[in-house]
Amino acid sequence: MAHGRDTLVRDGRARPCRRTLRLLGSLLLVGTGLSMTGAVPAQATAPTPLDRVIPAPASVAPGGSPYRITRGTHIHVDGSPEARGVAEYLAALLRPSTGYRLPVTDHGAGGIRLRLAQGPFGAEGYRLDSGRGGVTITAARPAGLFHGVQTLRHLLPAAVEKDTVQPGPWLIAGGTVQDRPRYGWRGAMLDVSRHFFTVDQVKRFIDQLALYKINKLHLHLSDDQGWRIAIDSWPRLATYGGSTEVGGGPGGHYTKAQYKEIVRYAASRYLEVVPEIDMPGHTNAALASYAGLNCDGVAPPLYTGTEVGFSSLCVGEESTYDFVEDVVRELAALTPGRYLHIGGDEADSTSHEDYVKFMDRVQPVVAEYGKTVVGWHQLTGATPATGALVQYWGLDSTSAEEKARVVKAAQEGTGLILSPADRVYLDMKYTRDTPLGLSWAGYVEVRRSYDWDPGAYLPGVPEGAVRGVEAPLWTETIEDSGQVEYMAFPRLPGVAEVGWSAAGSRDWERYKVRLAAQAERWKALGVEWYRSPQVPWGAAGR
Ligand code: NGO
Secondary structure (H helix, E strand, O other): OOOOOOOOOOOOOOOHHHHHHHHHHHHHHHHHHHHHOOOOOOOOOOOOOOOOOOOOOOOEEEEEOOEEEOOOOEEEEEEOOHHHHHHHHHHHHHHHHHHOOEEEOOOOOOEEEEEEEEOOOOOOEEEEEEEEEEEEEEEEOOHHHHHHHHHHHHHOHHHOOOOOOOOOOOOOOOOEEEOOOOOEEEEEEEOOOOOOOHHHHHHHHHHHHHHHHOOEEEOOOOOOOOOOEOOOOOHHHHHHOEEOOOOOOOOOOOOOHHHHHHHHHHHHHEEEEEEEEEEEEOHHHHHOOOOHHHHOOOOOOOOOOOOOOOOOOOOHHHHHHHHHHHHHHHHHHHHOOOOEEEEEOOOOOHHHHHHHHHHHHHHHHHHHHEEEEEHHHHHHHOOOOOOOOEEEOOOOOOOHHHHHHHHHHHHHHEEEEEEEEEEEEEEEOOOOOOOOOOOOOOOOOOOHHHOOOHHOOOOOHHHHHHHHHHHEEEOOOOOOOOHHHHHHHOHHHHHHHHHOOOHHOOOOHHHHHHHHHHHHHHHHOOOOOOOOOOOOHHHHHH
């Protein structure tokens, strides 16, 4: 990896051990005259208003006294192991900064309560009721409890994110939040091929996604510059095809155990991992690893540049389909999620006829191993399988003909994930002066990535065809976590809101104020971000 080379911002910080920090925190508290019981200082700050949450909840009814988390607070769950898992996650989040024990129990009342119950919540919605006696989050499914916990987090002071004891007080405004998402697919993509990212770096990103209720992590696992997942039946893909990256660094790949760890961690944050193997183009790393995958039987050298469109699997060769089947089988076995992304973009070195033939052969293989096909929208130039989803990455200037193909596919039942490059590509520069990123789709400032409606984006697409939105982060120029964050923040929370909140509830002028308030949280978490002049950051922006 090229980490540490010419980094814009620092990655991973050395952290003193928790116990030392806690001790220091206590000493500080004593020094400021506050008590560890959370005694409210005279100038107690007002609790965060219930609507100061990103993404904006469906409805908010403020009222009544706030609840205060204290040394005596318990987290109550009823029964299910999933609810307990969410409760333990919440406790682990709150313990370092509050310094409280916050035991998770399955009896008693008051305090914080996580409850699974029937109600109008859907798969991911929840209700949060807060008052003097406690906070209760109710949902039909554990994912709803988890999203409710993220709302609770946003309602607490930003200092709650710190990993040392903070003075508090830990107040949650009184009232009720009722919430459920507009779309079921709210994704982010990380390109781990152009530059490799370690398991820990991916986990860090997952935690940032969870904070904004994003529920899909799409991993772009193969491209011309690197193959990043171990495939037992074709070992050189990872060991040789994964041995470099853009710029010539050493690259890397995930062993199956490491990949499973990413999937497990994502699931613990209620994110589904969508693995992508890009085919038939964007395959130089595979072609370099096995001469037999090339029509002329000659393996090209590994590639570390950033051109696209020059590689293709050999569509007419039977062994190509043995390769595809082996890869799909092994990847499907690593994937508890429903989807497998087969790429299909920029197959400029594959004839149209071959492209159609290839997709006709490969899509049934994905189905055979129990997964639903996702492809970039060029798949609509072939015949998308029944139930397939296509990911639209065009822009305003995309030809009417190309847009019409996508609209027609949607009318015929293909689901759409919207990733318009001139709105939500996180690798686009914000302005001419952005030191990282690309600009082929133009500059994408924060307002532009927020101010659009997926439901009205491609006229003629039936309402139900839009399954959601996804923000891809391609990494030709991105090498470490600090750079990932600089490109993702502050655009990512906006895309999360585009995917979660009703179109009618979204308004840039009000959003930018809520967004500015996030800055304290990013600071507490050590997350880098771009200080866009479009957002009134105030003192937090310094
Ligand atoms: C395109 C291309 C990728 C690039 C990316 C850079 C798609 C779907 N294919 O998006 O190979 O990395 O742009 O912005």
